[in-house]
Amino acid sequence: MNGYSEYMLCFMLFCIGLYCVLRKRNIIKIIIGLGIIEYAVNLFFVLVGYRSHGRAPILAKDQTILNMVDPLPQALVLTSIVIGLAVTALIVAIAIRIYEKYGTFDITKIRRLRG
Amino acid sequence: MKNKKEVGMTVIVKTITRLTVGLILLYGIYIVLHGHLSPGGGFAGGVIIALSFIHLMLAFGREVALKKLSQASASILESLGAIMFLGIAILGFIGGYFFLNFFLHKGKPFALFSAGIIPLCNIAICLKVGAGLFAIFAALVLFKGSDEK
Amino acid sequence: MELQVLLLFMIFAAIAAVEIEDLLSSVIAVGAVGLGLSLVFLILKAPDLAITQLVVEILCLIILIRATINKDLPLIRDGRWIFNTFSTLLFVALFLIFAYFALKELPIFGQPIMRVAKEYIEKGLEKTGATNIVAAIILDFRGYDTLGEATILFTAVMAVLAVIRKVGRINEK
């Protein structure tokens, strides 16, 4: 387990989010679950690029830095955070409209569609 | 909140908002302009700028904030930001490639005006993000407002 | 070590967010997870991400609170779908076990391979002129991705404005 505990903790976070999405009946709870999944995936990406005793990937004057952490996952996660924000905003908008139409956040009561 | 004439929050909040909102805006602009030198960049700066307007809206009510930046103009600014970013990407064709960093002289490292297209892209993204997130928020709040009446 | 502690804190906050019945408290607990994530990013030497995560977290919280607050929400209790819970838990457990054995094949934490990243670190400044390597990557080496990212935000704005319309259809008569 040594050296992998961070990864496993991150996966546990992912599973909590997954459980929330699959199991909860409240729309806001489902949105929260999606958010947690998003955090876990972002976190995993950054964990993967970390280097022990590394430095942040920003150059400083008059210094040559050799042990930088992997900058590529950070760039990717920046994109991924934005995607998470966009999805959250859209789903919240849909949820507000659903509340207006049905008067509830309970998905078992929002079942006008069959199947 | 009982008094219907009073829009927004209490006097304390309003006073503090008046003092801080400009600073928040300035900080956002600083982060955007120094995106290629220090942590931050167009996206984070854009969100901070959007947050400063949202701050106004939360404290003073939506009319005041929308007077400063109406929803229609936010929408236009957003489209402009998007077109500007795409334009920078297309301008790369003058060097022969889509999205080429077409400045031949990248400038001195650590200077504010360096790194070719990167600061320009940051500004475009900042416009887009700031205006876009403000538009989203205004839409959600306005929707809720009309819902309650 | 502080990394593990923070991760455990995030997990507990997430469990709290999932299980608390009051929606406002639940949203705030998610905020705690987000702030924890921001700190973790800082420990993992990703200052760009820490800033972005922090501001995005604030925005998300405001949006979520605007959505949940001011509504006299009845508490929604989860029904006793025992079979459902059990199958979900089974799925999650299988997923975790599979992940545990699969993760063993990854390079150990703290020692990434950095096959492509080496190029960025060595030639980033010389080729792009930006001292922030992350900025150099997102706006120059992989600028096309960022075009996509900006487009996603644009799409989200358009999508929210489209969904929020009061009247969707023009009546025939």
Place this chain on the structure above:
Amino acid sequence: MLPFFVIIPLGAAFLISLLGKKIKNIDDVLANLGTASLLAFSLYSIILVNAHKILVYKVGSWVPPIGICMVLDGLTSFMLVTVNLVSFVVTIYSISYMKRYTDKHRFYTLFMLMLAGMNGIIITGDLFNLFVFLEIASIASYALVAFGTEAEELEAAFKYAVMGSVASSFILLGIALLYSYTSTLNMADISLVLSQKGTGLLVNFVLVLFLMGFGLKAALVPFHAWLPDAHPSAPAPISAMLSGVFIKTLGVYALCRVLFNILGVSHNILFVLIMLGVISQIVGAILALAQQDIKRMFAYSSISQIGYIIFALGIGTPLAILGGLFHLFNHAIFKSLLFLNSGAIEYATGTRDLKRLGGLNSQLPITGYTSLLGSMSISGIPPLGGFFSKLIIIIAAVQSGYIGFAIIAILVSILTLAYYLKFLRFTFFRKFSETWQKTKEVPLTMGLSMIVLAVICIVSGLLITPLFKPFLQSAVNVLLTGNSYKDLVFGAIR
């Protein structure tokens, strides 16, 4: 010229959102110009592929493992032609149809963004870039499903958005694991590293994640729950896009690219694909038979037909892949035709309920005869295109020894014929019902686009004639080359 597949729809989207409210009808003009030029470009790409076999475009002049590259090969150009052909017809159709909705310019903006997302997925050669464009297309489609903003549409969109986001998270997690294992993101480079390092449990785990993620986007059966709600709820042009090309681009194409060209396929994976395909065929067909709502019936039929495609790809022989891709093209054409027909019926009568309709053929001749053609093609009546593709798939299945599955495919095809006959009888050829006496034929542009698709339906059987076969064959070859895709890409860079 490769970046134009993304630049044109993006530019059109930004311009429409900027000018759409101010200048009347500019949104129609810009959207149609955009899709027309995209169609022209994609047809030109066939010639390019014939000449060069593979083209790699380096974005920003960075050499691929460092930067992002775009790849044009046979499969790419095949998908580009399919997507842009359908989208061109659909935009023509939308000119009249979308007058029933408010905020037409916003519809076009989202439509062009979705198109940009799909084209971006198809031409990219970078795994993370694929994810980004997948999200663009998905987010645009979530909003387009809810475009009518009625209660049912919002509910369907919510369901779709939640399941779609979970699928995206699975895909992103898979990408993160692959990145950690190979430390690169370029598809060809990943394939190279994997061939050096060997594949173990981790790659299988990634495969499962991708199968769940892309399978959800493709609506394969255990993951299909969102499709029968989402596709009928959207406006008809969007249903046509979603069922016609969206699930194929995001699901089938991305899955093929990842499985065949990057991770490499083994016997077990192919068998999983076959099983998923067969189950999808059966479940989709049986559920479609029970539907009373026209669009819901078509949506279930889409699940069933996607099952055919995945089944064919799972068999994995050259003939089967040919049949699968051919069926993909055919299905894109006739399913979008049928959804446009259902939109026309709804436009003229205001309902989609089979029980209430009847005898419309004398009132809506164009809609009636084009849907007759579409239905016959999808049920596999010779000499229409659908017959040949199904025939090829079944022959290939028999050749590889899957005789039981071949019989199932034939039975499902008969079921398909049954429910399409039900649709035709109840809507068009039943006893004339008094209620619909005053209905008028739909506007010209809508009729025109349906006729165009019906004509393609008739002639698409020609695609397997020697004259047009290279077009399909070059796409098949890409999947058959499998892991040597990396050599082709790196060869083209040098």
